[in-house]
Amino acid sequence: MTYNPITKTTNGKNEIIRGLNVTIPYKESMLKICDQLTPEAQAIGAVNTVVIEDNKWIGHNTDVYGFAKSLEPFLPITQNALILGTGGASKAISYTLDALKVPHLFVSRNPQGEYSIPYEKIDGDVLKIISLIINSTPVGTFPDVEDKPNLPYDHLNKNHILYDLVYNPSNTMFMKMGKVKGARVTNGYQMLVHQAEKSWELWND
Template identity: 35%
Template sequence: MKRLFGVIGDPISHSMSPMMHNNAFENLQIDGYYHPFQINPIDLPIAIKGMKAIGISGFNVTIPHKTSILSLLDRIDPLAKAIGAVNTVVREGNELVGYNSDGFGFIQALKERWKKNVANEKTLIIGAGGAAKAIYYSLAVEGVKYIDICNRTKERAQALVDNCPFPCETNILNLADASEYLNEYTLLIQTTSIGMSPNIHEIPFSLDKLSPKAHVVDIIYNPLETAFLMEAKKIGATTQNGIGMFVHQGAIAFEKWTGIKPDIVQMETIVLKQLGG
C-alpha cells in the first residue's frame, strides 16, 4: 500500500506541488502518492482528525489554513510557533507535528543562486505578511544582523519585529523612505503580491536609487520575471524570482517525510514546465 501525502488548501486545484512531489517519488522509487485536498475552513478540524485516522504520512498546508491549523496539531516546531504559521506537517509516531519551511526554503534558494554567507548583508524586506514574517525570522535565525522592513502600515511591520524571539537590528520604514535610502541595501526582498499576474506592470516603489551591486529577490513566480525584477536588472542588480523558494521549501518537506533529499533541479524543471517557462 502506498504511503499517502498531500496538500490542503482552499482553493487547491492550481497547486503545482502534486506533480512536483509525485515525480520525485517516481524518480526515487518511493512507494508514495501525493494528493491535493480542498478543505473548507469550517471543515478543517474534522479534516485534520481524518488525516490522522487514515494514517497520512505528511502533508503541506497552504492558504487559508497555515495559521488556523496550529491549534489542531499535536506539536509545533519552535520556529513555526514563533512565525505563527505551519506549511508542513510530518507524522512522527502517532503525532502530527507542524513545521514552517518557507523561510529556510528561501534561504536555501538564496544561497544556491547568490552567495553562501548572507549574515553581513544589509537587507530590506518589502511587506509584512506571512511570507515576510517567515523570511524575516529565518534570516534572523541564520544570523543576519541588519534587516529593515518597509510596509504600507508601519504598525503591522512593528508587530512582526516586536514578536520576533531572535536577535536582529531592524528599522521600520514607509515606502517613500525605503525608496529614498535604497542604495544602502545589498539584499532586497519583495514579499507582497504587487506585480503578480494579472497586475504585472505594478511595482511597490521606484528603484532609481538601487545599488547596481545589490541582489534583488521577488518571491512571486507568476510571472517568472516581475516588473520589479526587470527594473532591478536594468540598473545592473542581480535578480531572482520565487521559483527557488517554492522548490526548496517543497524539498525540505519531502526530506522530512522520507529522510531522502530529492533532486532539486528536476523539481524546478517540473515547476517551470507547469508555468510554461
C-alpha cells in the same frame, strides 16, 4: 475531500495522508490548527508544512530552509535588507536573515513596531545602505503582472539584489525594474523547490 475539524481527519482516512503544504494567506492561522509545533515554526510564528503522525498535526516551517538555500548564490550580503510585506513568508525570511546576521527592516502599508517602516520612507538615501530587497507580498503575481511594489526604482544600481518570492510570472515587473538598473534579480522558484524537497523528506522520514 471532507475535513473534520474535531477529529482532524479527512473522511476518516487520515492514514493515507502523510502531510500537506500551506501557502498564503494561511501560514499564520495554521498555528492554531496544529496539535504541535517544531521550535522553529514556533519561533517564526508561521507554518508552511504539516506532518501527520498518529493523527496529530505537527507544524513545521521549511520556508526557512528553502530561502536559505536559494540565497546562497548571493552571499555574503554586505549591507542591510528590506523585507516587503509582513505575512507568514516574511517571518521565515526574517528568521533566516537573523541567522545570517543581516540587519533588516519590514516594509508595510501599515507598519507596526520599531522594525517596520512605510513604503513612503524608502528613498535614495535609504537604498544607499541596502543590499537586498525581498518581495514577500503577492504583488505582481499572475494575472496582475504589471503590478510592482511601490519603490523608488530609479535609485537602484548594480549593488542591489532584488529577490521576488513570486515565481509566476518567472520574470516579474519588480525584477524587470531592477534589471534595468543593473541589479541582480531572482524569483522564488528555487525557494519553492528547496522547501518542497525538505517537506518531502519530512513526510517520508
